[in-house]
Amino acid sequence: MAIRIFIDQGHNPIGYHNSGAEGNGIYESDINYMVGRYLADLLAADPRFEVRTSRTTPTEVLGTDNLSSLNERVNMANEWPADYFISIHVNANENPNINGSEVYVASLYSESYWLGDDILREIVRRLGTQNNGIIINPTLYVLRRTNMPAILVELAYITNASDAWKLANQQYAFAYAIYSGLLNYFGLSPL
Incomplete structure (x- = not known):
């Protein structure tokens, strides 16, 4: 069985509530949408997986405020029901020197933890970003409300600046890295 x-492409488009970060002339919601779209296409082409996304178009708006937006994403996954939930985001910091990739999970040494570690x-291997590790944060809505x-x-x-260039120009590579991490986690070979 597949x-x-x-795949939850975090945040809504610019101009709406819950629209995410911006920096270096690019917007988080746009990047999240495209990386999620590429990842969904990779998974859809692999018969070992079934895939759904929270946003089906770049302009789709979920919910009427932050909480209802998060709730809608979680409900879609729970009602399907999904086997695994991947929320895609990009980070921001007041200090422009802060960089790298990280994954948030609700608990240490859980299925989520090991999946996040593989991804x-x-x-880091494919994009050359700094490895900021797995961060435990059980308070994040999408981590604590998913089944x-x-x-x-x-x-x-x-x-x-360096990370932003990658986010703007290597979205397919980010998606492929997540797909590759999923394959590693499940012990599957690329098709």
């Missing part, structure tokens, strides 16, 4: 992966390793193992991937820092 493994069901729910983070592939992002399946869930991770929140922070691809890189939109506020760091």
